[in-house]
Amino acid sequence: MKKHTFIFTLITIAINVNSQTILITNIEASGGGSPPPTAYQINEVTIDFDGLKEVPDSLEIDFPDLSSTIVPISNFIPRNGFTVRTENDPPGTPPVYPTPGVPNDELDYLWMGSNNEYDVMLSVTQGHLTGLITGNVKRYGIEKTPADTYNMIDVRLEGYPAQDALEFESTNAVSPLIKNQIILGDDIKEFVMFNEDYTGTSTAYTPIDILVFYMD
Numbered sequence: 001m002k003k004h005t006f007i008f009t010l011i012t013i014a015i016n017v018n019s020q021t022i023l024i025t026n027i028e029a030s031g032g033g034s035p036p037p038t039a040y041q042i043n044e045v046t047i048d049f050d051g052l053k054e055v056p057d058s059l060e061i062d063f064p065d066l067s068s069t070i071v072p073i074s075n076f077i078p079r080n081g082f083t084v085r086t087e088n089d090p091p092g093t094p095p096v097y098p099t100p101g102v103p104n105d106e107l108d109y110l111w112m113g114s115n116n117e118y119d120v121m122l123s124v125t126q127g128h129l130t131g132l133i134t135g136n137v138k139r140y141g142i143e144k145t146p147a148d149t150y151n152m153i154d155v156r157l158e159g160y161p162a163q164d165a166l167e168f169e170s171t172n173a174v175s176p177l178i179k180n181q182i183i184l185g186d187d188i189k190e191f192v193m194f195n196e197d198y199t200g201t202s203t204a205y206t207p208i209d210i211l212v213f214y215m216d
Helices: 185-190
Strands: 004-011 024-029 039-047 058-062 068-080 082-084 096-098 108-114 118-125 128-135 139-144 150-155 167-172 179-184 192-194 207-215
Touching: 024 058, 058 108, 058 118, 068 082, 068 118
Parallel strands: none
Antiparallel strands: 004 207, 024 039, 039 150, 058 068, 068 108, 082 096, 108 118, 118 128, 128 139, 139 150, 167 179, 179 192
């Protein structure tokens, strides 16, 4: 069985307040015949990387079934190619922003958000995005293909073998104020993260945990 491992390292940082961005600008039917047992449907999508890297305070996410949702940001983690505001910057400077001149394919960051329908984690590494959109009913994955396009996968949990069902992990991080509980599998919507507030640029980035998601 082929498995793709999606790994997210969680660390705490400040959040910008920018305008809403439409995450997916185009949705098309994906070629290649019928989807695998682990997917109801697979669609090719176009991602707005220029908007996402600007740390939008919310994302509008459109789905292949013509539904949509607006998800406000809960955390943003710059890992490479971003500048963090200092006390010498002029008023109005965002807490964190893309370093001018750094191309999209050199940026590393994590955007996280949540509303009453979905939890969203979008991890970008060297410009390549891997995403989890986990809802009360639906669960979606976003991954890059060998053809340098992106697929949105409507995940079918019943297609996974029994040994891939529910796993549970609870970790206390280095700081006693940070606790991260993750539920994987059938109840993946119900993960809870409590992150220590980032109050200034003198606060070091704090590793919290690693989320590993498997897809057949």
